[in-house]
Amino acid sequence: MDILRLATAGSVDDGKSTxxxxxxxDSKAIFEDQLAALERAGAARGSGHxxxxxxxxxxxxxxxxxxxxxxxxxxxxxxxxxFIIADTPGHIQYTRNMVTGASxxxxxxxxxxxxxxxxxxxxxxxxxxxxxxxxxxxxxVNKMDLAGYExxxxxxxxxxxxxxxxxxxxxxxxxxxxxxxxGDNVVERSINMPWYDGPSLLRHLEHVHxxxxxxxxxxxxxxxxxxxxxxxxxxxxHDYRGYAGQVAGGVLRPGDEVVHLPSxxxxxxxxxxxxxxxVAEAVAPMSVVLRLDDDLDISRxxxxxxxxxxxxxxxxxxxxxxxxxxxxxxxxxxxxxxxHTTATATxxxxxxxxxxxxxxxxxxxxxxxxxxxxxxxxRLRTARPLFADEYARNRxxxxxxxxxxxxxxTMGAGMITGLR
Amino acid sequence: xxxxxxxxxxxxxxxESIQIIREVAxxxxxxxxxxxxxxxxxxxxxxxxxxxxPAPVPFPVLHVDxxxxxxxxxxxxxxxxxxxxxxxxxxxxxxxxxxxxxREERGLRASRNRLQTVxxxxxxxxxxxxxxxxxxxxxxxKARAKERVVSFRDEFGQWDPKNQRPELWNLxxxxxxxxxxxxxxxxxxxxxxxxxxxxxxxxxxxxxxxFAHRRTVFERDGLLLDDNPHTRRQDDEPAFPATxxxxxxxxxxxxxxxxxxxxxxxxxxxxxxxxxVTERGQTRADDRIxxxxxxxxxxxxYF
Ligand SMILES: Nc1nc2c(ncn2[C@@H]2O[C@H](COP(=O)(O)OP(=O)(O)O)[C@@H](O)[C@H]2O)c(=O)[nH]1
Numbered sequence: 001m002d003i004l005r006l007a008t009a010g011s012v013d014d015g016k017s018t019x020x021x022x023x024x025x026d027s028k029a030i031f032e033d034q035l036a037a038l039e040r041a042g043a044a045r046g047s048g049h050x051x052x053x054x055x056x057x058x059x060x061x062x063x064x065x066x067x068x069x070x071x072x073x074x075x076x077x078x079x080x081x082x083f084i085i086a087d088t089p090g091h092i093q094y095t096r097n098m099v100t101g102a103s104x105x106x107x108x109x110x111x112x113x114x115x116x117x118x119x120x121x122x123x124x125x126x127x128x129x130x131x132x133x134x135x136x137x138x139x140x141v142n143k144m145d146l147a148g149y150e151x152x153x154x155x156x157x158x159x160x161x162x163x164x165x166x167x168x169x170x171x172x173x174x175x176x177x178x179x180x181x182x183g184d185n186v187v188e189r190s191i192n193m194p195w196y197d198g199p200s201l202l203r204h205l206e207h208v209h210x211x212x213x214x215x216x217x218x219x220x221x222x223x224x225x226x227x228x229x230x231x232x233x234x235x236x237x238h239d240y241r242g243y244a245g246q247v248a249g250g251v252l253r254p255g256d257e258v259v260h261l262p263s264x265x266x267x268x269x270x271x272x273x274x275x276x277x278x279v280a281e282a283v284a285p286m287s288v289v290l291r292l293d294d295d296l297d298i299s300r301x302x303x304x305x306x307x308x309x310x311x312x313x314x315x316x317x318x319x320x321x322x323x324x325x326x327x328x329x330x331x332x333x334x335x336x337x338x339x340h341t342t343a344t345a346t347x348x349x350x351x352x353x354x355x356x357x358x359x360x361x362x363x364x365x366x367x368x369x370x371x372x373x374x375x376x377x378x379r380l381r382t383a384r385p386l387f388a389d390e391y392a393r394n395r396x397x398x399x400x401x402x403x404x405x406x407x408x409x410t411m412g413a414g415m416i417t418g419l420r
Numbered sequence: 421x422x423x424x425x426x427x428x429x430x431x432x433x434x435x436e437s438i439q440i441i442r443e444v445a446x447x448x449x450x451x452x453x454x455x456x457x458x459x460x461x462x463x464x465x466x467x468x469x470x471x472x473x474p475a476p477v478p479f480p481v482l483h484v485d486x487x488x489x490x491x492x493x494x495x496x497x498x499x500x501x502x503x504x505x506x507x508x509x510x511x512x513x514x515x516x517x518x519x520x521x522x523r524e525e526r527g528l529r530a531s532r533n534r535l536q537t538v539x540x541x542x543x544x545x546x547x548x549x550x551x552x553x554x555x556x557x558x559x560x561x562k563a564r565a566k567e568r569v570v571s572f573r574d575e576f577g578q579w580d581p582k583n584q585r586p587e588l589w590n591l592x593x594x595x596x597x598x599x600x601x602x603x604x605x606x607x608x609x610x611x612x613x614x615x616x617x618x619x620x621x622x623x624x625x626x627x628x629x630x631f632a633h634r635r636t637v638f639e640r641d642g643l644l645l646d647d648n649p650h651t652r653r654q655d656d657e658p659a660f661p662a663t664x665x666x667x668x669x670x671x672x673x674x675x676x677x678x679x680x681x682x683x684x685x686x687x688x689x690x691x692x693x694x695x696x697v698t699e700r701g702q703t704r705a706d707d708r709i710x711x712x713x714x715x716x717x718x719x720x721x722y723f
Contacts, residue, residue, distance in 0.1 A: 001429045071586075072565040073558045075611050082429050084609055096586055103588040200548050210427060224442040229475035244471070246439040246590070275434055276472040286427065287438035287471070300446055324586050339591050342443070401591045407593040410585040 001077075004205060007086045007124035008099035010111025011379070012258070015142040019111060019180035020074060020087060023031065023202060026187040027076045071097050080206040089301040095358065095373040096324040098125060099413060102132035102192045103399070106210045109138045109201075114147045114177070118160045120359045127358050130168040131320060131375070131415065135213040137165075138174045140201060145179045149192040151262060167361060169392075172208075214284055218389065219250030219258070219316035220311060220397050221304040222341035227289055241288035243298055244272060248341065248396035249389075252282045252290065259310060260296050261303040261387045284396065301343035303387035311397055313385040318353075318418035320391075321378045321402070323370040325411040328404070330370040330378065336411060340386050340400040347402075370412075377417070391415035430618055434467065437606035439590055440569055441471040441553070444604050447594040448551035451479040451604075452509070452544070455501070457493040457549040460555030460607055462500065462624050463615050467606060468553070469504055480507035482552070484540050486532040487514040488650040493669050496627040511543035533670065541577040544601055551594075551602045559611045569608050575599040612667075613692050620685045629666045632683040639661050643676030 010016035074085040086101030088094070102108055108129040112122050129137050139161055147153035155176045165173055165249030176185055179198055187202045199207070229244040252258075256269045271291040272279050282288045290304065298304075305311060317338075323330050334349040355367035355376040363377075370376045391398030402412040427435070432552050454467055455461045464682060468477045481501055485494075492562055501508045513532050515521045516539040525531065552571075558565045568584050570592040596602060607615070619626060636647045638657045645651045647659045664677035665688070682688045 002426065003432050005431050039685045072562075073609070074565065075559045075609075077611070077613075082611075082614075100588050104590075224439070225446045226473050227472060234474075240474060244442055246435060273473070275438060275467075280444040285432060285435050285439075287442070289473075337595075339593065342446075399589045399591065401588055401593060403593055403595060408593065408597065410587075410593045413586070413588045415642075420655070 001080070001082060002082060002210070004107060004208070004210060005081045005084045005086070005105050006089060006107045006109060006205070007098070007105035007129075008109045008111070009088055009098050009101075009128075010118075010142075011119050011121040012127055013311070014111040014116075015111045015180040016087075016111045017144065019109075019140060019178070019186065019201075020085060022180050022183055022186050023083075024074060024076050026183060027078055027202070056295050060321060071101050078202070078206055081120040083205065095124070095128065095375070096322060098128050099132060099322045099324075102129055102134050103395075103413070105129075105132070106213060107136040107138060107205070107208060108134045109140055111140050111142050112161065113143050114141050114153050114157055115143060118164060120309065122161070123164055124358045126165055126170070127361065130170050133169075133392060133415075136172045136174070136208050137170050137208070138176060138201065138204060140180075141175060141177045142180050144177045144184060144193065145182060145189075149177075149179075149184075149190075150190075151195040154196075172203060174198075174208075175408075176204065176267055215249040215394050216251055216283060217249070218309055218311075218394055218397075219252055219256075219304075219306045220248040220389070220394065221245050221252060221258075221290065222248055222343070222397070223298055223300055223302045223304065224342050225300055226298065230386065240291075241295065242271075242291045243304065244287070244289045245304075245342065246287045247282050247284045249284055249328045249394050250309075252288075252398055253280065257307055258290075258292070259307045260298055261305065261310065261313060262385060264309050265294070265296055267292040267296060269293075299339075303341070304370075304386075311387040311389050312419040313387055314419035315382050315385050316350075316387070316420040317347075317380045317382065317386070317414075317416055318420075319378055319380065319400070319414035319416045320356075320375060321369075321370065321412050321414045322375045323372060323412045325404070325409060326372040327409070328411070330376075330412065331368060336380075337403040337405050338380065338382055338386070338400050338414075339403060340388060343386060343396060344403075345386060346405070347380045350381055351377065353377040378414070380414075388419055390417060390419065392417075421513075430614065430621060433610055433614055434470075434618070436590070436609065437464075437467045438471045440592070440606040441468055441634050442605065443590075443592055444551050444553070444570065444594065444602075445478055447592075448602070449549040450547070450549050451546070451553065452482045452549040453477075453479060453506075453553040454555070455483050455497065455508075456555070456669065457482040457497040457500070457627055458555065458673060459615055459619060459626055459630060460557065462626060463610075463618055464553060464555045464607060465504065465506075466618075466622055466624060467501065475506060477506050479553075480509055480511065482509045482511060482540075482543060482547075482549070483511045484536050484543070485510050485514075487512065488532055488538060490627070490629050490646075490669060492629055496625075500625075502634045509543065509547065513539045515539075516542065537577070538580060544577070549601065551604055553604045553606060555599070555607050556606075557607050557610050557612070567605060567608070568606070569605055571603045571605065572596065573601050573603060577601070579603075601643070612715075616685065616689050616692060626685075627669060629669060630688070632663050632665045632681050632687075634661055635664050635677065636660070637664060637677055644678065645676055664706070668716050 072087045088097040088101035110125045141157045158175045178185045185200045223243045224245045229237045244282040252270050259266050272282050273289040332351045338347045354363040354365045398416040401415045522535045522538045568587045636659050637644045638653050638659045644657045667678045
C-alpha cells in the first residue's frame with residue numbers, strides 16, 4: 001500500500017464537492033452518522049436528499065455562505081492505495097489555496113463542466129498545477145448527463161484543454177468523462193458512455209505510477225537538528241553524534257562519501273539510523289539520522305550532499321512567487337524572511353521582473369507590485385547563502401516560503417528558477 | 421537501483437510526523453506534548469521517542485486531568501511516562517474550579533470537557549510552553565479537516581479558522597510573539613485505522629478500556645455510558661451489563677462505549693474495517709450537541 005496525495009480544483013459549481021463526496025461515498029469512507037448529518041442538512045435546505053457536496057464544506061462560516069473557502073483534507077482508502085485529498089476551492093481570490101494544496105500533491109484533478117468548456121479558471125488551475133510541478137494532472141469532464149453523454153461534447157473540451165496545456169509544462173495529462181452526481185466513470189465504468197474505453201477516475205488514481213516521480217539522483221539532506229545524547233547513562237552513547245533530517249532527494253548509504261555545506265568539508269557516512277533501527281539506504285521522504293566518520297561542525301540549516309553533486313550555494317535567487325498577503329504588497333525593497341529547507345535567512349526583494357497573468361500567461365514587465373493571489377518572477381537577495389536547487393529539479397530544495405518579520409505572517413511562496 | 425522495497429504507508433506517515441516533531445523541537449523554545457493516555461497520544465509519544473533516539477525526548481508531557489477519569493487510564497499514563505523517562509506535568513480541572521477560574525456545568529449532561537480549555541491555557545501560560553503537540557487527526561471531524569499542522573493561537577489561545585497561515589510543502593512557519601503559542605498536530609494525516617495499524621506494528625500498549633470487557637452501562641442519547649458517579653444515571657435509565665470497548669478515552673462523563681467483542685488489536689482492526697460510524701459520532705456526546713460543536717470549542721482554544 002502506498003499514499004497518493006491529490007489536490008482538486010474546479011470553478012464554482014462545476015461539481016467538485018459532489019465528485020469528492022462521490023469518491024468518499026462509493027469507496028465507503030462516509031460513515032452513517034456523517035450521512036445522517038448530510039440528510040438533516042439537505043432536508044433543512046429543502047433539497048430533500050443527502051447532499052454529498054455538503055460533506056466537504058467544513059466550517060460554519062462556509063456552511064452559511066454555502067461555499068468552501070479554505071484547504072480541507074479528506075482521507076479515503078481502497079485496497080490498493082490510501083488517498084489524501086487537499087480540497088481547494090476555485091474562486092478567483094483563492095489562488096493561494098490551490099497553490100497550497102498543490103505544493104505536496106502527486107496528482108491534481110481539475111473539474112470542467114462539459115457545457116461550459118474550458119473557462120478562465122480552468123486554465124488558471126492547469127497553470128498552477130504545472131507551476132507547482134504536480135507530476136500528474138487529470139481533467140474530469142463533468143456533468144456528462146447534461147450533454148446527453150455525448151462523445152462529441154467531451155471531445156470538444158478535451159481538444160480545447162489540450163491546446164492550452166501544450167503551452168504548459170505538464171508531465172502526464174489524462175481526461176475522464178464523468179457524471180459526479182450519478183457516479184458514472186467515478187468508481188465504476190459507465191454504461192452510458194460505451195465510447196469511452198479508458199479507466200474510471202478511481203481506477204486511474206489507484207494505478208497511476210508515482211514511484212518514479214521521486215528524485216533518486218541528487219542526494220540532499222538538510223540538517224534539522226543534531227542528536228547528542230551526552231547525558232545518557234550508557235557509555236557507548238557518550239560519543240554519539242548524529243544529524244537528524246528528512247532526505248530531500250537521492251539515495252544515501254553507509255560508506256558514501258558526502259560533503260557538508262557550508263564548510264565544504266567531506267566525510268563518509270558510517271551509519272544511517274531510521275525510526276526502526278539501522279537502515280542500508282535512505283531515500284526521500286525518510287526521516288533518518290546520519291552518522292559521519294569525522295567530527296564536523298554541523299548544525300541546523302546546513303546541508304549534506306555528495307561531493308560530485310552539490311546544490312548551489314546562492315545569495316541571489318530568482319523565483320516564481322505567489323503572493324498570499326492581503327495586507328501588504330510585494331515590491332522592490334520589501335524585506336522578508338525566507339524559510340528554505342531547514343534554514344531561515346533575511347532577504348530583500350531586488351526587483352519584480354514581471355507579473356504573470358495566470359489566465360493568458362501574459363507577462364507584464366511594467367508591473368511594480370504583487371498583491372494577494374498574484375504571481376510573478378522575483379529577484380531576491382539573501383543575507384547568507386542558501387543551499388538550493390531549481391524547483392524543476394527538486395521540489396524540496398527548490399521551494400521556500402516568505403515570512404514577514406514584523407508580524408510573522410506567511411506572505412508568499414516561491415519556486416526557484418535561477419541561482420547565482 | 422534501490423535495494424530496499426518501497427516505503428509502506430505507515431513508514432511514510434511516520435517519517436512525516438518525525439519531521440514535524442523535529443522541526444518544532446528545533447524552532448520553539450518550550451514545546452510540550454499533550455498526553456491523555458488515549459491511543460493517539462500513545463502513538464505521538466512513541467514518535468517523539470523515535471525522533472530523537474538515542475537521545476531522550478527533549479520536552480515534557482502535559483496531562484489535563486478532568487478529575488473524571490477512568491482509573492485504568494491514569495495508572496497507564498504514569499507507567500508510560502515513567503517508561504520513557506520524560507517529565508510529567510499534570511494540570512487539574514478540579515484546581516481550576518477550586519481557584520474560581522471556571523464554574524462547573526450543571527445538569528444531567530454536565531461535562532468537564534469544555535472546562536479543560538481554561539485549565540490547558542492556564543498551564544501553557546504558567547509553564548511558558550509555546551508549542552503544544554496534540555494527537556488530533558484531520559479525519560476525526562469536519563472542523564479538524566481544515567486545521568494546519570502547525571496551528572497558530574493568539575494570546576487568548578483562540579483559533580481563527582478564516583485567518584490561518586497557509587502551509588506549503590513541509591515548510592512550517594513557527595514564528596510567534598511572546599504570549600502566543602502554536603498547537604502542533606504531527607498525526608494530521610493519519611486515520612483511525614493507521615493509528616491502530618501502527619499500534620499493532622509497534623506493539624504499543626494501550627489502556628485496557630480500548631478492548632472488549634464486561635461493564636455496567638446505560639443508554640443516554642443513543643450512547644452507551646459507563647455507570648459511574650460522573651455520568652449521574654437517572655432512575656429512568658436502567659443499567660445493564662454489556663460487553664463493550666471504548667474507541668476514545670475522554671472524560672468519563674461523556675465518552676460512550678460501543679458493544680464489541682474485539683479483545684485484541686487485530687480484532688479491533690478487523691472491526692474498524694467494517695464499521696459504518698465515525699469515532700466521534702459513535703462515542704462523544706459533546707459533539708452531538710450541534711453540527712458545529714467542535715468548531716466552536718476549537719475557536720476558544722480547545723485541543
Ligand atoms: N446534472 C449534474 N449535476 C451535477 C453533477 N455534478 C454536480 N452537479 C450539481 O452541480 C451543482 C454544483 O455542484 P458542487 O459539487 O456543489 O460544485 P462545486 O462548487 O464545484 O463544489 C450541485 O447542484 C450538484 O448537484 C453532474 O455530474 N450532473
